[in-house]
Amino acid sequence: MATAAAAGTTAAAAYASLKLHITPEKFYVEACDDGADDVLAIDRVSTEVTLTVKKDVPPSAVTKPIFGILGTIRLVAGTYLLVITKKKKVGEIFSHAIWKATDFDILSYKKTMLHLTDIQLQDNKVFLSMLNHVLSVDGFYFSTTYDLTHTLQRLANTSPEFQEMSLLERIHRFATPVMHGCIDSEGHAANFVETEQIVHYKGSKASFVQMDGFQRHFDSQIISYGKQVIVNLVNQKGSEKPLEQTFSKMVNSMANGMVRYVAFDFHKECSRMRWDRLQILMDQLADQQDEFRTGKRTQWGLIMDGWNSLIRYYKNNFSDGFRQDAIDLFLGNYSVDEVEPASPLHVKKDWKFLALPIIMVVAFSMCIICLLMAGDTWTETLAYVLFWGSASFGTFAIILYNGKDFVDAPKLVQKEKMD
Numbered sequence: 001m002a003t004a005a006a007a008g009t010t011a012a013a014a015y016a017s018l019k020l021h022i023t024p025e026k027f028y029v030e031a032c033d034d035g036a037d038d039v040l041a042i043d044r045v046s047t048e049v050t051l052t053v054k055k056d057v058p059p060s061a062v063t064k065p066i067f068g069i070l071g072t073i074r075l076v077a078g079t080y081l082l083v084i085t086k087k088k089k090v091g092e093i094f095s096h097a098i099w100k101a102t103d104f105d106i107l108s109y110k111k112t113m114l115h116l117t118d119i120q121l122q123d124n125k126v127f128l129s130m131l132n133h134v135l136s137v138d139g140f141y142f143s144t145t146y147d148l149t150h151t152l153q154r155l156a157n158t159s160p161e162f163q164e165m166s167l168l169e170r171i172h173r174f175a176t177p178v179m180h181g182c183i184d185s186e187g188h189a190a191n192f193v194e195t196e197q198i199v200h201y202k203g204s205k206a207s208f209v210q211m212d213g214f215q216r217h218f219d220s221q222i223i224s225y226g227k228q229v230i231v232n233l234v235n236q237k238g239s240e241k242p243l244e245q246t247f248s249k250m251v252n253s254m255a256n257g258m259v260r261y262v263a264f265d266f267h268k269e270c271s272r273m274r275w276d277r278l279q280i281l282m283d284q285l286a287d288q289q290d291e292f293r294t295g296k297r298t299q300w301g302l303i304m305d306g307w308n309s310l311i312r313y314y315k316n317n318f319s320d321g322f323r324q325d326a327i328d329l330f331l332g333n334y335s336v337d338e339v340e341p342a343s344p345l346h347v348k349k350d351w352k353f354l355a356l357p358i359i360m361v362v363a364f365s366m367c368i369i370c371l372l373m374a375g376d377t378w379t380e381t382l383a384y385v386l387f388w389g390s391a392s393f394g395t396f397a398i399i400l401y402n403g404k405d406f407v408d409a410p411k412l413v414q415k416e417k418m419d
Contacts, residue, residue, distance in 0.1 A: 014144040014145075015031040015032075015033050015036065015038075015144065016033060016067075016144040016145075017031070017032035017033050017065075017067075018030065018031060018032060018065070018066045018067060018068065019032055019063055019064070019065055019066065020063070020064050020065075020066045020083060021057050021058075021061035021062070021063050022061055022062045022063075022064075022107070023058055023060065023061045023062075024044070024111055025043070025044060025045070026041055026042060026043055026044055027041070027042040027044065027081060027107070028040070028041055028042075028052075028056075028057045028061060029042070029066070029069060030054060030057060037053050037054055038051060038053070039051070039052045039053055039054055039056060039057060040052075040069075041056070042081065044109040044110075044111070045109075047072075047079055047109065064085070065085075066083045066084060066085055066105075067084045067085070067086070067087045067099070067101070068083065068084040068087075068101070068142060069081070069082070069083055069084075070082035070083060070084060070101075070104065073131070073329075073330075073332075074335065074336055075124050075127045075128065075336050076116065076120050076123050076124040076127065076336055077108060077110055077113055077116060077120075077124045078108065078109050078110040079108075079109040079110075080106050080107060080108050080109065080131075081106075081107045081109070082104060082105070082106055082107075082131070082135075083104065083105050083107065084101045084103075084104055084140075084142075085103045085104060085105050086101070086102045086103035087099040087100065087101055087102060087142075088100045088102050090141070093143075093146055093198065094146070094200065096143055096145045096146035097143060097144075097145065098141060098142075098143050098146070098148070099141065099142055099143065099144075100138075100139075100140065100141050101140040101141070101142060104135045106128065106131055106132070106135075119343070119346075123343050123345055126345055127329060127336060130322070130325055130326035130329050130330070131326070131329065131330060133322070133323065133326045134326045134327065134329075134330040151194070151196045151207055151209050152196070152198060152205055152207035153196075153207045153209055153226070156207075194209060194210075195209070195210045196208070196209050196210075197209075197210075222256075222258050222259070226258070227258050227259075227260070228258060228259045228260065229260045229262065229285065230251060230259065230260065230261045230262065231262050231264065231281070231285070232244060232247060232248075232261070232262070232263045232264070233264055233265075233266040234265075234266075235265060235267050235268070236263065236265040236268070237265075237268070244263060247261075248261060248263060262281070262284050262285060264280070264281045264284070269281075307368065310361070310364060319408055320408055321407070321408035321409050321410045321411065322408065324410040325410050325411055325412045328410065328412050329412060333412075334412040344411045344412055345411055345412075347411060353405060356395050356398060356399055357395075357399065359391070359395050360392055360395040360396050360399065363388050363389075363391035363392035363395065364388070364392040366384075366388040367385055367388040367389045367392055370384040370385045370388060371385060
């Protein structure tokens with residue numbers, strides 16, 4: 001993260017209003033808050049970051065408003081600067097405005113790409129597409145006056161001195177902590193999601209924290225959150241059964257009274273839209289009673305469930321590698337090496353590994369269309385359904401038989417993460 005402290009300032013918040021001035025030699029990030037004279041200067045050649053003042057910004061610079069610096073990242077073409085260009089207010093916490101970053105810019109330090117080969121240009125394009133993919137996912141939130149990176153529960157367990165610190169003392173005025181959501185060798189999940197619900201009533205504050213993801217070391221989580229209730233919703237039959245059994249065995253072997261484990265076979269218990277059966281889970285978790293929506297599955301609902309399941313299966317198996325690579329790149333789990341002799345992006349695959357998944361999706365779609373748009377006679381409709389159904393089933397069987405060859409596995413995972 002390219003940051004710098006504003007020396008001598010007594011303000012308690014990060015800068016809320018910024019301007020980015022671009023010249024061939026430097027990026028200048030100007031603080032536009034009332035009374036501010038600070039400018040963050042980033043050298044585009046040496047990448048050196050210094051603090052200067054507004055009079056040092058060249059008049060010839062191209063200027064645009066921004067709302068924060070997300071960070072810097074090194075790709076094949078060199079270093080890039082990531083900035084927030086649009087924001088939307090989504091609410092307030094204790095009178096502190098909470099913003100959602102809605103648009104970003106990825107700016108290259110380099111003025112030209114002539115130093116790159118055709119292969120390097122292509123690789124750089126792929127890495128940029130990975131960054132854009134992550135940034136396009138909704139859910140980047142920030143505040144210039146409130147520390148979103150700490151829950152009220154965690155703050156309650158910190159020292160009084162830390163709680164009295166301003167946001168400026170915890171970070172820097174040009175730094176904006178942004179929240180967003182792979183498991184490494186230490187058991188830490190990149191998709192670890194922490195959700196906090198806060199109730200503020202007549203000066204009293206209550207915080208309920210949920211975590212989505214898994215960390216191998218529960219000791220650290222107990223320190224941060226206290227007692228843990230683990231809810232496992234995976235299937236307890238079929239291919240997911242060994243996962244549930246292993247997880248249950250691991251938790252039971254801990255013999256830790258601070259950790260409670262609840263297994264609930266969601267697909268079995270709530271099949272056919274029997275949402276009322278979630279009460280079984282609620283009864284296991286707490287004494288609180290609630291009402292759940294019930295409904296009957298229609299023919300269209302059945303078709304849509306099948307379609308959504310197919311799309312989810314396709315994404316998880318044939319596009320998840322790119323998404324995981326994008327997350328690894330964005331979080332710094334993978335570092336691009338300009339002099340790397342062989343790019344991990346180049347993995348040759350036969351044409352059938354690209355064509356068969358597409359054929360399967362098209363055939364299944366045509367089968368659904370034939371069911372919805374019946375022909376003149378039932379025999380004609382049956383013939384079309386059998387043809388497209390056989391095509392989709394046949395390609396699906398081939399894909400299952402050669403499953404590992406078809407799965408879009410991550411390419412950027414470094415060896416130390418696999419050990």
